[in-house]
Amino acid sequence: MVHLADGVLLLAIDRLKGERSERSLFHVLNGKRSATTLQDAFFYDLEPVFGMFPYAKYDYEKLMASLEKRGWLNRSTFTLTGAGQLLASPETVSDLFERLGGEQRDYTTMTWKRLSLFIQTFMSLEHKRTFYPVQADRLAERWVKQIVRSEREWRPLIESFHSELETALESVGDPYATAVVYRFTGAFETGYTYEQIATLLDVDARTARLYFLAGWNALLNELPEDAKLRGFSHGLSRERMTLSARESFDLFTAGRSFSQVQSMRRLRTSTIEDHVVEMAMYIEEFPLDQFVPERLIAEVERLREGDSWALKPIFDQIDELSYFQIRLVFARLKRGETFV
Secondary structure (H helix, E strand, C coil), rough: EEECCHHHHHHHHCCCCCCCCCHHHHHHHCCCCCHHHHHHHHHCCCCHHCCCCCCCHEEEEEHHHHHHHHEEEEECCEEEEHHHHHHHHHEEEEEEHHHCCHHCCHHHHHHHHHHHHHHHHHHHHCCCCCCCCCCHHHHHHHHHHHHHCCCCHHHHHHHHHHHHHHHHHCCCCCCCHHHHCCCCCCCCCCCCCCHHHHHHHHHEEEEEEEHHHHHHHHHHHHHHCHHHHHHHHHHCCCCCCCEEEEEEEHEEEEECCHHHHHHHHHHHHHHHHEEEEEEEHHCCCCCCCHHHHHHHHHHHHHHCCCCCCCCCHHHHHHHCCHHHHHHHHHHHCCCCCCCC
16 A cells, blocks of 8 residues: 655655665655755755654665565666656645655754653643653753743643644644644543554554654644743754854854864864855855855856756866865755856
8 A cells, every 4th residue: 555654755765866875865864964964955855854754774774675666666776666756746745745844953853852741741740640751852851850840830831832732733734733632641641652643544654653743843833933832942943054064154254264264173174164065055145156266156057957966967077166166056056046
């Protein structure tokens, strides 16, 4: 049987256009914060699934073998077959893909961990019941302990949380709202597993999980700015740029040169270059001509074939350019700038 979750993974493969490897997608799905993986997610429109499929290597290999065995994937080129493209093409697949929220990095997952653990803790304390934490995450546990110990009038706040959740879930709608609601654990009832939610929604467990991720991401987006629930995201960042790249960016903004930044941070040239590429990918205004001569910027745009983001064909045609410079030009082209 074909499931929606299959289509989402096939769409991720299709977006790589055969220009990246199976290992590249593995790192994107696991949310690896390396420069290469961040660039793959950015250039090939894989941000929504970044970190949303934490596969072990063994399970990922089994998955790839399964897709090939079912006639959907050509592993030698890492491209889809005609049947695979057919399964990746429905609007329902791309709609679910875009809703997953990987572009928000850890913001959505940690907010869920905090809130779900808080509700379980509060309800269990209210009813004087012992419990096994629904989230095995030390940072979330520490955060919830601090909140619960603080002296507050919790009952009005709990009523506000409930009201805000109810309103947001109505906007999110089914099947996403159902997948979110049944994941909550209280004092007497444990949140449903994805298998149980799958039975409710008449889908497979992997699709039920994606409905939950999409639903929770949509719910956070629906909350008004002054919602009390936003307190559960306190201190969390949605920034795509890595912390290290941000530190380099701050030094550049303060007027430091490339060599000064490298010297102050005691990092390799290639690492600072990766930081600069991140800046070109994520910030609104970037001084591209400080890194690449204007005539070569236009030349890269002219030589780029169709919607390809392959570096080597450009590198092979322009002796004066490095891969670093081509990535910079690609980053700005991807952001919609044009130079020809």
